[in-house]
Structure formats: C-alpha cells, structure tokens
Amino acid sequence: MTTLLTNPLRVGLRQERVISPQCIVIFGASGDLTHRKLVPALFELFRQRRLPSEFAVLGCARRPWSDEEFRSKMAEAMADTIAEHPGAWEHFAQGMFYEPVDLQQSDHLVRLGTRLETIDRLRATRGNRTFYLSVSPEFYGSGCRALASAGLLADPERSRVVIEKPFGRDYGSAQGLNKVVQACAKESQIFRIDHYLGKETVQNILVLRFANTIFEPIWNRNYIANVQITAAETVGVEERAGYYESSGALRDMVQNHLTQILALTTMEPPGRFDAEAIRNEKAKVLQAAHLANEQEPWQCCVRGQYSSGGTAARPLSGYRDEPGVNPNSTTETYVAMKLFIDNWRWQGVPFYLRTGKRLPKRLSEVVLTFREAPVHLFDAAGGAPTPNQLILRIQPDEGAEFKFEVKAPGSGMRSRPVDMGFSYDDSFGEPSDEGYVRLLADAMLGDPTLYTRSDEVEAAWRLYTPLLELIEEAPWQLPVHPYEARTWGPAAADNLLAEEGLIWRRP
Amino acid sequence: MSAQLTLQAPLDVPPAEVTPYLDRLWKGMLEGSSGAATFTLLVWEPSWLEQQLVRVGLIDGPIRGFDRSDLMTAARQAVSDCGLPLSTAPMDPRLAWALGQKPGHQSSADLRGQVVESAISAHMPRRLITLAPTLDAGRPLETMVAAYCPLPEEGGTGAACGDAVVLRGGMGAIQQNLHLIQPLVGDDLPCWVWWNSSLDEPLDMLEALAPLPRRLVIDTSLGSPRRCLDVLVARIDAGQAVNDLNWLRLRSWRESLAMVFDPPSRRDALAHVVQLDIDVEGDHPVKGLLLAAWIADRLGWHLVASRPIPADSGSSSESGGIAAEFERTDGVSVQFRLMPVPMGMPKAHPGAIVGLRLICEPKGRPQLCVILCSESGGCMRLESGGMAALELAEELVPLPEEHEEMEMARLLSGGHDSTNPLLASAAPLAARILPD
Numbered sequence: 011m012t013t014l015l016t017n018p019l020r021v022g023l024r025q026e027r028v029i030s031p032q033c034i035v036i037f038g039a040s041g042d043l044t045h046r047k048l049v050p051a052l053f054e055l056f057r058q059r060r061l062p063s064e065f066a067v068l069g070c071a072r073r074p075w076s077d078e079e080f081r082s083k084m085a086e087a088m089a090d091t092i093a094e095h096p097g098a099w100e101h102f103a104q105g106m107f108y109e110p111v112d113l114q115q116s117d118h119l120v121r122l123g124t125r126l127e128t129i130d131r132l133r134a135t136r137g138n139r140t141f142y143l144s145v146s147p148e149f150y151g152s153g154c155r156a157l158a159s160a161g162l163l164a165d166p167e168r169s170r171v172v173i174e175k176p177f178g179r180d181y182g183s184a185q186g187l188n189k190v191v192q193a194c195a196k197e198s199q200i201f202r203i204d205h206y207l208g209k210e211t212v213q214n215i216l217v218l219r220f221a222n223t224i225f226e227p228i229w230n231r232n233y234i235a236n237v238q239i240t241a242a243e244t245v246g247v248e249e250r251a252g253y254y255e256s257s258g259a260l261r262d263m264v265q266n267h268l269t270q271i272l273a274l275t276t277m278e279p280p281g282r283f284d285a286e287a288i289r290n291e292k293a294k295v296l297q298a299a300h301l302a303n304e305q306e307p308w309q310c311c312v313r314g315q316y317s318s319g320g321t322a323a324r325p326l327s328g329y330r331d332e333p334g335v336n337p338n339s340t341t342e343t344y345v346a347m348k349l350f351i352d353n354w355r356w357q358g359v360p361f362y363l364r365t366g367k368r369l370p371k372r373l374s375e376v377v378l379t380f381r382e383a384p385v386h387l388f389d390a391a392g393g394a395p396t397p398n399q400l401i402l403r404i405q406p407d408e409g410a411e412f413k414f415e416v417k418a419p420g421s422g423m424r425s426r427p428v429d430m431g432f433s434y435d436d437s438f439g440e441p442s443d444e445g446y447v448r449l450l451a452d453a454m455l456g457d458p459t460l461y462t463r464s465d466e467v468e469a470a471w472r473l474y475t476p477l478l479e480l481i482e483e484a485p486w487q488l489p490v491h492p493y494e495a496r497t498w499g500p501a502a503a504d505n506l507l508a509e510e511g512l513i514w515r516r517p
Numbered sequence: 518m519s520a521q522l523t524l525q526a527p528l529d530v531p532p533a534e535v536t537p538y539l540d541r542l543w544k545g546m547l548e549g550s551s552g553a554a555t556f557t558l559l560v561w562e563p564s565w566l567e568q569q570l571v572r573v574g575l576i577d578g579p580i581r582g583f584d585r586s587d588l589m590t591a592a593r594q595a596v597s598d599c600g601l602p603l604s605t606a607p608m609d610p611r612l613a614w615a616l617g618q619k620p621g622h623q624s625s626a627d628l629r630g631q632v633v634e635s636a637i638s639a640h641m642p643r644r645l646i647t648l649a650p651t652l653d654a655g656r657p658l659e660t661m662v663a664a665y666c667p668l669p670e671e672g673g674t675g676a677a678c679g680d681a682v683v684l685r686g687g688m689g690a691i692q693q694n695l696h697l698i699q700p701l702v703g704d705d706l707p708c709w710v711w712w713n714s715s716l717d718e719p720l721d722m723l724e725a726l727a728p729l730p731r732r733l734v735i736d737t738s739l740g741s742p743r744r745c746l747d748v749l750v751a752r753i754d755a756g757q758a759v760n761d762l763n764w765l766r767l768r769s770w771r772e773s774l775a776m777v778f779d780p781p782s783r784r785d786a787l788a789h790v791v792q793l794d795i796d797v798e799g800d801h802p803v804k805g806l807l808l809a810a811w812i813a814d815r816l817g818w819h820l821v822a823s824r825p826i827p828a829d830s831g832s833s834s835e836s837g838g839i840a841a842e843f844e845r846t847d848g849v850s851v852q853f854r855l856m857p858v859p860m861g862m863p864k865a866h867p868g869a870i871v872g873l874r875l876i877c878e879p880k881g882r883p884q885l886c887v888i889l890c891s892e893s894g895g896c897m898r899l900e901s902g903g904m905a906a907l908e909l910a911e912e913l914v915p916l917p918e919e920h921e922e923m924e925m926a927r928l929l930s931g932g933h934d935s936t937n938p939l940l941a942s943a944a945p946l947a948a949r950i951l952p953d
C-alpha cells in the first residue's frame with residue numbers, strides 16, 4: 011500500500027467506548043501469540059486511550075519469570091514499536107505483571123487468585139477480569155475447569171474467558187468442549203475467537219447488506235445464481251507444520267473463517283444490531299446449510315496438496331518436503347466444496363468455497379453472481395452478456411466491485427462489461443487491519459458480537475462432518491490431488507463447477 | 518427511549534438517616550443482587566425552565582427534570598410571550614429568567630431524580646444522586662431514597678442493582694447540607710458530576726459538588742460565553758476529566774468535515790487553507806469557536822489576533838461576529854470569521870452551527886471550497902460570493918436531535934477518565950479567540 015498523509019482531522023475523532031477497570035490474565039504469556047499479537051494489541055489500545063488507568067496485564071505460563079523478565083521479553087519482541095513511543099511503553103509496562111502458573115496444578119490457581127487480589131488493590135481493578143487462554147487447545151477445557159474450581163469465574167459480570175482457535179477438531183469434540191466450558195461459566199462469559207471477524211472488511215459485509223436498501227431485495231435465489239467464497243494464501247506451511255499436519259485446510263480455514271463469511275453473507279437481517287440477534291441469525295443459517303451431496307460427499311468436495319513449483323531462481327518446495335511434514339502426508343493444503351442452504355432465501359443456489367496455500371495470489375473475497383437477463387436483446391462483445399457480479403474484496407485491496415454491461419462505444423448496440431469499484435484505499439486511505447485490537451477490546455468490554463457462540467461453532471462443525479468422517483474412514487475416496495505451487499489448485503476443483511457450466515473467478 | 522421508574526416507591530428519610538438506611542437496604546432487600554460496580558452519577562438538576570413553565574401554567578406537572586416533548590413547544594411559545602428575540606433558543610437561561618418575572622402559582626408533583634431515563638439506567642449507575650433545588654429558595658430539605666434495578670433485556674444477563682438518592686429543597690437548605698454528599702459518593706467508584714444547568718449559576722456550588730477526581734460534565738452553550746469558556750479551561754488546567762455536551766454536539770460537524778478529506782486525493786488541500794467561515798445561530802459563539810479551534814489546532818495554525826466585528830446596524834442580527842487571523846505552519850495567513858445569523862426556529866441550545874466554509878488554495882491545483890450546511894438551516898450566506906471557479910465540495914450535516922440524557926448516556930458508556938485531548942487542546946484556543 012502506498013503511504014499516505016494521514017487525515018489530520020480524523021485523528022482522535024472516534025469516541026470509542028472505554029474498557030472498564032480490569033486485569034487481563036494471559037495464559038501462555040511466554041508463547042508466540044502473546045508477544046506477536048496480544049501485548050502489541052493491548053499497547054495499541056493503551057496508546058489510543060481506550061484502556062482505563064485502572065488496568066493491569068498479568069502474564070502466566072509455567073516458566074518462572076519475574077514481572078521484570080516478562081516486561082523485558084515483551085519489550086524485546088516489540089522493540090520497533092516501543093522505539094516510537096518510549097514514554098508510553100514505560101507507563102504501560104508499569105501495569106504488567108507475571109505469575110508462574112501451570113494450569114494443571116490446582117494450587118497454582120489458588121496462588122493466582124491471591125495474586126489477582128493484590129493486583130486489584132494495587133491497580134484498582136475491582137475484581138474485574140478477562141482470562142485469555144493462549145495455550146495449546148488441549149488445555150482449553152481443563153484450563154476453564156481449573157479457573158472455575160478456583161472460583162475465578164464465579165461472578166458472571168466480572169469475569170470472562172477468551173478461547174483461541176481451534177475450538178474442537180470435529181462436531182463431537184466441539185460439543186464436548188462446549189459442555190465443559192459451559193459447566194464452568196455462563197455462555198455470556200465465553201468468547202470464542204474467530205480472527206476473520208476482527209477484520210473491518212468482514213464486518214463491512216453486514217454494513218453493506220443492512221445499511222443500504224438496494225441490496226437486500228435482490229439478495230436471494232430469485233436474483234443470485236451462485237456465490238463463490240475464496241481465501242487464497244501465497245505462503246506455504248512455514249513454521250507451523252506440527253500444527254498443520256494434524257489440522258489441514260478444512261479445519262484451519264474452512265470450518266471457521268470461510269464459514270463465518272458464509273454466515274454473514276447469507277444470514278437474514280437481524281431485528282436489531284446486538285450480539286444475540288446477530289448470532290441467532292448466523293446460527294440459523296448455518297443450521298440450514300449442508301454439503302451439496304451429504305450421502306456421497308466426495309462428489310462435492312476436492313482436496314489438494316501443493317507440490318514443488320516456483321521459478322528456477324526461486325524454487326518452492328512441495329508440502330511433503332517441508333520441514334516437519336510427513337513425507338507421505340495426506341493432509342490437504344487446498345480444499346474446494348459446494349454447499350447449499352435450505353431456506354426460502356437460498357434454496358437451490360450453489361455456494362462454492364475454496365481455500366489453499368501456495369496459490370498465485372493472497373486474497374479473500376466473496377463473489378455473488380447474478381442471474382442472466384431473461385432475453386438477450388443486444389450482441390455482447392464476448393458472445394453472451396457477462397452476468398452481473400458483486401465482488402466483496404476482504405483482503406488485500408479492500409473494497410467492493412460491481413460488474414455490469416454497458417453499450418460498447420461505436421455504432422450498433424453491442425454491449426460489454428465494465429467495473430464500478432469502491433476501494434478503501436482511494437476513499438479512506440488507510441484500511442485498518444486491527445483484528446486483535448478490535449477483538450481484545452470487545453472481549454474486555456464484554457461485547458460478544460464478533461465472537462462465535464456455542465451453537466454457531468457446533469453448526470459449523472456439523473456442516474463438515476460428512477467430509478471429516480470420510481477423510482477419517484475412507485480417505486481414498488477423497489484423495490489429495492497434487493497441484494503445482496503458485497497455481498490455482500488442482501484441476502479437479504474446476505470440475506466441481508463445470509457441471510453447472512461455471513468457472514472459478516480468476517481474480 | 519422510555520423512562521424507567523425506580524423499583525420501589527421512593528421513601529422519605531430524614532437527611533441524617535440516608536446513609537444508615539442505604540446500608541440496611543443493601544443488606545436486606547437487595548441481598549443476593551450484585552451491586553453494580555459501575556459509577557456514581559451526581560446530578561445538579563435545577564430544571565429552572567421546567568419549574569418556571571409549570572409555575573406560570575404553560576405546562577402541567579409533574580416536574581421530571583429531563584427533556585419532554587411538550588417542554589420545547591411551550592418554551593418556544595414562551596420566547597415570544599416574554600418578548601425575547603425570536604432567535605432565542607429554548608434552553609437559553611435568559612428564557613427561564615424572563616419567565617421568573619411573570620406571575621403564577623401553579624404547583625405540581627416533583628419527580629426529579631425518581632425517574633431514570635433508560636438510556637442512563639442501561640449503564641447501571643451504582644448510585645444516582647440528584648440535587649433538586651426548588652424555586653422557593655427557603656424550602657427545607659427533603660431527602661428520598663429508592664433502590665432500582667434496570668429491567669433485564671430479554672435474553673440479557675441478570676441486572677445489577679443500584680440506588681437513587683434525591684436531595685430536594687431551597688438553595689439555602691441544599692447548601693447547608695452539602696456535607697451529606699461525600700459519604701454518599703464514597704471513594705470506591707468513579708463519580709460523574711453532571712452540571713445540568715447554566716454556568717452562570719454561582720460557582721461555589723459547582724466547586725463544592727465537583728472536586729477532583731470526580732469527572733465533570735458541563736454544557737458550554739448555557740451561560741455567558743466568557744464564563745463558559747473560562748470554567749471549561751480552568752477545569753481542564755486543573756487536571757479534571759471534563760466533558761462538554763456542547764462540544765459533543767459538534768460530533769457530526771467534526772465527522773462530516775473529516776469525511777470530506779478522507780479521500781487521499783484531497784488531503785493535500787488541508788495544508789493550504791486560506792479562509793474559514795462559520796455561521797452560528799443567535800449570539801452565542803462558543804460552539805462555533807470550539808469548532809474553529811479544533812480545526813486550527815489539528816492543522817497546526819497559530820493565532821495571531823482576533824477582534825469583534827461590530828453589529829451591522831442595518832442587519833436584523835442583534836450582535837456582531839468575531840474575526841481572527843491565524844498563521845499556518847508555512848507562514849501563510851488564514852482569515853477566520855464567525856458570524857451570528859438570526860434563525861426563526863432555533864435549535865434547543867444556543868449557538869448551534871448553521872454552516873461552515875473552508876477555502877483551500879493548493880499550489881498548482883484548482884482552489885477547493887468546502888461547504889458544510891446544517892441539514893435544517895441552509896447556508897445561503899456561505900454559498901454566495903463568486904465561487905464558480907472553485908472545485909466545490911458541499912455536504913449536509915445530519916443533526917440528530919438527541920436529548921441531553923442520550924448524550925450523557927453515550928458519555929457514561931465511554932467511561933473516559935480524562936478530558937478528550939481534542940477538547941483539551943481546542944478549549945484554551947477557543948477562549949483566546951473570543952475577544953474580551
């Protein structure tokens with residue numbers, strides 16, 4: 011993105027809600043996520059004056075760090091940011107503490123309770139707490155139990171738990187985990203993260219649909235022929251092979267992020283803009299969604315895995331050659347599928363979802379293709395008129411685009427397609443990608459709108475259960491097709507659409 | 518927004534008994550309910566206008582202490598009955614004063630502090646203390662206490678409870694009993710003090726109610742401009758968290774102006790402003806000055822001089838405007854003019870903005886003229902005058918008519934514990950632009 015002068019009149023204009031006095035307790039404080047995302051996001055909130063002065067961060071993990079060590083480790087990791095705001099960091103760091111805690115040792119949690127009381131007195135945080143479980147998923151359930159038995163979740167108004175992804179591995183485990191956490195805390199205290207919901211352009215789907223009157227009347231099966239949702243990455247598995255091998259694209263991207271975009275794109279208008287109304291509608295539409303062929307799921311899904319590619323100058327290794335990956339791995343790095351939604355609005359409209367690593371471009375988008383005009387009155391430059399398309403670009407080049415036919419210049423009445431575009435960049439300059447900042451602030455404010463509720467998570471897992479079972483029980487029916495790195499996935503994925511005479515949009 | 522009555526009928530309790538009674542209340546009836554760990558809201562609620570309108574029989578009671586639809590209609594009517602200029606805003610303290618000169622002895626029930634606007638109760642104040650001075654200055658003090666629980670919304674979580682305390686009586690009685698306030702406010706929770714009245718009222722009361730670190734809410738559209746700005750600046754200088762409802766009402770103007778310069782292609786023009794004009798309703802310049810000061814501060818202008826523009830004897834406006842000269846960071850001078858325009862149907866508060874015009878002369882590009890017009894006003898004065906050659910960006914500024922209580926609720930939901938830095942920089946500059 012080009013660097014632009016910021017708009018001086020924008021600075022400080024938003025009157026954001028301020029978080030009430032509290033202590034945020036991060037489990038996994040020595041881990042990767044804490045220094046890469048969480049503490050930087052908290053510092054950003056501090057600099058935006060959105061944290062109250064009565065605020066504290068308590069880092070917890072097993073290693074025996076001191077407060078001072080925790081502060082200096084974070085300072086090391088964030089050196090560049092801090093160099094720009096040294097005074098602010100000094101002020102912020104005064105509210106940072108560390109307590110060695112092993113979530114599996116109940117006496118550690120009792121000690122944690124005592125430490126929190128000391129912090130309450132020191133920082134006037136009034137017993138108000140947000141617990142952030144940034145630990146391995148195996149500790150989500152036991153961590154909640156440990157917190158609950160230490161009495162730390164007893165007050166539903168003053169305590170809440172944020173749970174990182176992934177929430178479960180399949181329908182059964184998600185249901186099990188929901189049971190465990192709901193036995194420890196009320197649903198209103200539980201915040202399940204989906205990072206995509208922190209993206210401004212994902213939130214914009216709701217605004218675009220429900221703040222305008224022109225879209226809703228045509229946002230249905232009468233006008234929309236099909237919908238494609240794509241999340242493409244150019245990167246490979248990088249350092250996360252250990253995690254990725256046991257997850258794959260379906261669990262890593264589709265069940266959560268793509269499904270959330272699907273829900274926002276297809277949900278009914280909520281009666282009001284509040285967390286429960288919105289999440290009710292999202293849960294409802296996900297419950298109505300299903301694979302195009304649940305009996306023979308291999309008919310409506312294609313898996314792929316990248317093989318080597320790139321150029322002579324910059325060769326890219328294949329997935330199976332990546333460090334940490336089993337050389338015979340059948341983990342998918344690409345998946346494409348077809349879904350339907352059985353309700354009045356969407357009956358019969360196919361939804362195509364795809365995601366993959368090592369694709370030619372990094373982008374996420376939703377493409378709504380409209381039905382063709384009933385009669386072709388004009389010659390089209392391309393033979394037949396191009397159907398109207400509305401493209402919502404989530405990243406990069408955030409914005410929206412509308413394709414429609416106009417008269418081609420010259421004599422005669424030939425038509426040709428043109429684009430009408432809205433770009434965040436041109437209109438606003440800086441698209442904000444403040445994912446964790448937004449999500450952390452909302453959790454501390456107790457606003458769950460951008461978090462997924464238990465029924466949503468379960469509906470999302472249920473949707474893909476036939477595929478997960480097939481991969482488990484008869485993987486040969488859903489083979490991983492190799493595709494060359496930096497291409498648009500296996501050819502088999504094209505066949506998914508070909509039967510309807512469609513093609514994937516090549517962005 | 519609907520009003521919510523307190524949970525129980527308020528109980529008259531002798532002043533000395535208030536604190537012990539509240540202790541018993543929390544131990545007994547409210548046991549098991551979590552007291553909201555939120556804030557205390559202390560309101561100075563004289564409602565002089567409403568009390569006077571009731572007294573002279575222009576509206577019926579009960580007196581409630583917050584905006585009601587018939588109040589505005591009656592107040593507008595009273596403006597002409599009292600022979601005030603038609604551009605007098607209904608909330609202008611001069612109207613209540615003029616009504617005070619009229620005969621009338623209607624009395625009515627007084628529910629001040631007993632009806633909680635649901636926008637405010639939604640934020641669950643732990644304690645709402647209302648000071649309700651009566652027109653009868655010699656009236657003895659009455660104290661009333663009640664518990665309230667905001668009704669939980671459908672599907673919402675259980676509501677935490679709070680209590681409401683009302684101190685009602687003549688000025689003298691209230692002044693003598695100010696020692697009751699501190700124990701009621703306590704030190705555990707943040708306390709907001711809402712001075713819901715004119716800043717021309719005796720300052721010792723304001724000082725008694727709002728010592729640091731209590732957070733103060735005032736309205737600089739009510740009271741003489743110099744006094745309003747001086748109070749605002751003094752409080753900010755003292756390090757208090759001050760919120761000004763008059764400043765908050767500028768929100769849509771600030772937002773609309775920022776919006777004009779959001780497209781990166783326009784950004785450069787902001788460095789080349791040569792002229793700023795602001796039109797305001799009536800003779801109260803504070804809001805216009807705050808807007809100008811915000812722009813000047815954001816763009817790094819330095820104030821060179823300001824002077825009053827004498828009222829034009831031929832014009833219908835009662836007072837003149839203000840002219841000022843700024844210097845940009847590159848040394849070029851910027852001319853500023855604030856002009857009062859008479860309005861037949863003024864907004865509720867004095868000094869609402871009617872329009873704004875900003876003229877930019879970027880180097881090597883066509884001049885840009887930005888005009889923002891109030892949705893209801895129209896701004897012909899700013900649109901006239903040979904701007905055909907300029908690139909014109911004209912926007913309507915939406916003016917949601919919101920009650921004080923909604924503004925207040927928004928503030929409380931923000932929970933800000935320090936003065937907004939934009940206001941903190943704009944206020945002293947506005948005070949300097951206002952000529953003595």
Ligand SMILES: NC(=O)c1ccc[n+]([C@@H]2O[C@H](COP(=O)([O-])OP(=O)(O)OC[C@H]3O[C@@H](n4cnc5c(N)ncnc54)[C@H](OP(=O)(O)O)[C@@H]3O)[C@@H](O)[C@H]2O)c1
Nearest residue numbers: 038039040041042043071072073112113144145147174175
């Ligand atoms: N990193 C990312 O970009 C990313 C992205 C999306 C989601 N997530 C999710 O976020 C979570 C954290 O990821 P991460 O990458 O930060 O993991 P990580 O680097 O492996 O860190 C794990 C942390 O947990 C602590 N820990 C381990 N066992 C513990 C126990 N019994 N009690 C208390 N603390 C314990 C570790 O510290 P000690 O060894 O000192 O105890 C360490 O601080 C995971 O659930 C992951 O799925 C991460």
